[in-house]
Structures are given as C-alpha cells and as structure tokens.
Amino acid sequence: MKTAPSIARIDTFPCTYGTDRERMSFLYVRVTADDGSVGWGEVCDSYGCSYAGVLAHLIDEVFAPLIVGQPLVSVDLLADRMRLFTRRRLGDAWIAPQARSGIEIALWDLAGQAAGRSISELLGRTADHVEVYGSCGFLEEGPAEHHYEVIRPLLDRGVRKIKVRTGPEWHSDLDTLRKLRPMLGADVELMVDASETYTLPTARALAEALTEFDVRWIEEPLPQSERAGIEALVAHSPVPVAYGEHMFGLDDALDALRRRQLDVLQPDAATAGGISEARKMATAAPAYGVRVVPHVCSGPAALAANLHLAASVPAIRLVEYPPTLLPVWETFGDGAPLGLDSIVDGTLPVPTAPGLGVSISETACADHPYEAPGARVAGTTTGLPDRFVGDR
Ligand SMILES: [Mg+2]
Structure with missing residues (x-):
C-alpha cells in the first residue's frame, strides 16, 4: 500500500479586493504535503471573509499545529482532530468552524490529487453540472432598470432563478420589485434575501407582501440567533423560509x-x-422535507468546494451564484472556469480535475494585500442606510 503523504505546512493568504461597489476581504488557505503537493481551501464568514486577518491568526496559532506532521489517511479524521481538540475552549460555532473549513477543503484538494480524482468523484459524484441562481443586489441600490442590467447577463446564459435583497426600507424595495418583476419574464423564479434585518412583525408583513411576487423563499428575515421568533414565523409564513449560511x-x-x-x-x-x-447537514435535511441550496458568497475556492458539495449530494439541485464576485473569481482563481461564459442553460460545470479543480494565484494575493475592515462593515456600501438598525 502506498504511504500517505504527511502535512508539511499550512499557509494563509488574507486579501482585500476593491470593486466599484465596495471592498471585500477573502482568506485563502494553502496546505503543503511532504511530497510537495499543494491543496487550496478558503474561509467564508458568509460574505467573503471580512476579518481575514483574525481567521488567519486562528489557523496559524490553533489549527495548523494540530495538522502539520499528520499523515493524510483520512480528511474526516483530521477534521475531527481540529474540532475535538479545540471545541471546549474555542467552541464550535462562528470563527472556529469557519477557520477549520479552509483547512478541510485544502485537505480534500490534496486527497483528490493523490487519488487522481475530483473531490466530488471521491465522495460519489452524481452530477457534472449544477443549476445556479443569480444572487443579486439590494433593491435600494437603484431603480428596477439598474437591477435588470445586472441580471440580464445571467438571463442571457439561461439562468432562470434570481435573488434580490431587501433592507430596512422594505416598502420602497417592494415598489422597485414591482417594476422589476415583469422585466424578468414569467419563467424566472424569484427569491428574496433579507440579511437578518427584521423583527418578527415586520418579517410577517414582508412575507405576506411577497405572496404577490410568487417568491420561492425569503432568506434570513430575522437574525439567526432569534430562534424562537424564526420558529413562530416559519409556522405560519405564506412563503418558505431559508436559513443556513450562519449554521x-x-x-x-x-x-x-x-x-x-x-x-x-x-x-x-x-x-x-x-x-x-456541509454534506452531513445537506443529507439530513430531506428527512424533514427541507430543500437544500448551498450558500456561496466568497472567492473561487469556496465556489468550487460548494460545487463539489452539490455534485455529491443528490438532494442538491441548485447553488447560489453572486455575479458581483465574477471579477474576484477571475482575479484569484486558476483552473476550472467559473465565469458567465461557462454557464450553459443556467448550469455551471462541476470541476473535473483531480482535487478541488481550482487553485489560487499567489501573485494575485500579493497584489491585493489585506486591509482590516475597521469601521467598514460587510454589506454596507456608500450611501446605504445602516443595515444593522433594521426595523427596530
Ligand atoms: Mg444570504
């Protein structure tokens, strides 16, 4: 039997990338084996990786020492090692699992390369293409025409599911949506993301109002931590309720x-x-009659990892695809095409190369040094109302 390579080192690459719209940070993770092979992973905090410097430090100080020197006989064994050695001190929610995710994905990348198979093949690949939905902007960012211009390139590639975002001024958001809806065409399904903005009474009123638009789901209407309120909403909501990017x-x-x-x-x-x-979570959901649609809102390694997740769980038929991140995938990603041109009939091909199928350009990382966010908070762009006040 071939001896498994051992993990020689783990390096972190925090970056900040500026678009016209905002500055977003990302954290890429590189795991190097003692045979010289390299695996890439990425950490997402639900919106890039805003505090990439903090997460990089967590990897360097806490998780890398638990993995370096270990043989790569089982990714799950090493993932357990990271979790079980730290959970009683650092917990197993928020930044600890986020940091572990980056290493775990890189370990799968290495394992796939060692086996000469893609990650999804290693796990049992059930699809070569996955349908994507266009995950678009906050309705307050402009008139319906502005949103249509953003969405149109997706429609041209056959994407037929579009998500838009509502904020504190949700009545005017609905006015914009009322104008946008007919522009999209009757065959386009619509979803709404509320980014944890509302209290229960507002979430109820919004869910009721959204029945007018035949919405497939309303996402994170209340803060994830307000579980009792969420439960009360779901019990009577006329539109399905989605959660999971903070689970x-x-x-x-x-x-x-x-x-x-x-x-x-x-x-x-x-x-x-x-x-x-994530596969365990996805596999449990159908027993409860719950649909599974992975969240994606970060760099190219995170997108590729979620494509392999989708392609290895039969219940997953749809994955999030935020077009604002196209330049990020283009800048940092090498390997499998992830851009608009690679979408065929609304579906994105799942990478086929051994491992993740996407690596990260170290030159691009060096060209985009990390800037700590300071008072710049994820999701807030110039001129927008303060999201975190919500309707309180
Ligand atoms: Mg969301």
Whole structure:
C-alpha cells in the first residue's frame, strides 16, 4: 500500500479586493504535503471573509499545529482532530468552524490529487453540472432598470432563478420589485434575501407582501440567533423560509430542522466546518422535507468546494451564484472556469480535475494585500442606510 503523504505546512493568504461597489476581504488557505503537493481551501464568514486577518491568526496559532506532521489517511479524521481538540475552549460555532473549513477543503484538494480524482468523484459524484441562481443586489441600490442590467447577463446564459435583497426600507424595495418583476419574464423564479434585518412583525408583513411576487423563499428575515421568533414565523409564513449560511455543522442544522425553523437549508462548505460537515447537514435535511441550496458568497475556492458539495449530494439541485464576485473569481482563481461564459442553460460545470479543480494565484494575493475592515462593515456600501438598525 502506498504511504500517505504527511502535512508539511499550512499557509494563509488574507486579501482585500476593491470593486466599484465596495471592498471585500477573502482568506485563502494553502496546505503543503511532504511530497510537495499543494491543496487550496478558503474561509467564508458568509460574505467573503471580512476579518481575514483574525481567521488567519486562528489557523496559524490553533489549527495548523494540530495538522502539520499528520499523515493524510483520512480528511474526516483530521477534521475531527481540529474540532475535538479545540471545541471546549474555542467552541464550535462562528470563527472556529469557519477557520477549520479552509483547512478541510485544502485537505480534500490534496486527497483528490493523490487519488487522481475530483473531490466530488471521491465522495460519489452524481452530477457534472449544477443549476445556479443569480444572487443579486439590494433593491435600494437603484431603480428596477439598474437591477435588470445586472441580471440580464445571467438571463442571457439561461439562468432562470434570481435573488434580490431587501433592507430596512422594505416598502420602497417592494415598489422597485414591482417594476422589476415583469422585466424578468414569467419563467424566472424569484427569491428574496433579507440579511437578518427584521423583527418578527415586520418579517410577517414582508412575507405576506411577497405572496404577490410568487417568491420561492425569503432568506434570513430575522437574525439567526432569534430562534424562537424564526420558529413562530416559519409556522405560519405564506412563503418558505431559508436559513443556513450562519449554521455551523450538523448539530446546528439538526436543531433547526427538528424545531422546524426553516424550509430551505443553505449550508456553505467554506463556513460550516468543511465539505464533509456541509454534506452531513445537506443529507439530513430531506428527512424533514427541507430543500437544500448551498450558500456561496466568497472567492473561487469556496465556489468550487460548494460545487463539489452539490455534485455529491443528490438532494442538491441548485447553488447560489453572486455575479458581483465574477471579477474576484477571475482575479484569484486558476483552473476550472467559473465565469458567465461557462454557464450553459443556467448550469455551471462541476470541476473535473483531480482535487478541488481550482487553485489560487499567489501573485494575485500579493497584489491585493489585506486591509482590516475597521469601521467598514460587510454589506454596507456608500450611501446605504445602516443595515444593522433594521426595523427596530
Ligand atoms: Mg444570504
């Protein structure tokens, strides 16, 4: 039997990339084996990786020493080692599983390369293409015409599911949506993301108002932590309710599934603790009648990891695809095409190369040094109202 390579080192690459719209940070993770092979992973905090410097430090100080020197005989064994050695001190929600995710994905990349198979093939690949939905901007960012211009390139590639975002001024958001809806065409399904903005009474009123638009789901209407409020909403909401980008592993998902606190589960392999943990979450959901649609909102390694997740869980038929991140994928990603041109009939090909199928350009990382966010907070762009006040 071939001896498994051992992990020689783990390096972190925090970066900040500026678009016209905003500055976003990302954290890429490189794991090097003693045979010289290299695996890439990525950490997502639900919106890039805003505090990439903090997460990089967590990897350097806490998780890398637990993995360096270990043989790569089982990714799941090493993922357990990271979790079980730290959970009683650092917990297993938020930044700890986010950081572990970056290493776990890189370990899968290495394991796939060693086996000469893609990650999804290693896990049992059930699809070569996955349908994507266009995950678009906040309605307050402009008139319906502006949103249509953003969405049109996706429609041209056959994408037929579009998500838009509502904010504190949700009445005017609905006015914009009323103008946008007919522009999209009757065959386009619509979803709405509320980014944890509302209290229960507002979430109820919005869900009721959204019946006018035949919406497939309303996402994170209340803060994820307000579980009792979410449960009350889901019990009577006229539109399905989606949560999951702030869920950290199977226990978290099972808790919400058992209490019926969601209709759509949105795990993210770069957030929840890794590809295996996100697969456990995704595999549990259908037993509760819950749909699974992975969350994607970060760099190219996170997108690729979630494509492999989708392609290895039969219940997953759809994945998030935010077009604002196209320049990020283009700048940092080498390997499998992830851009608009690679979308055929609304579906994106799942990478076929051994491992993740996408690596990260170290030159691009060096060209985009990390800037700590300071008072710049994720999701807030110039001139927008303060999201975190919500309707309170
Ligand atoms: Mg979301």
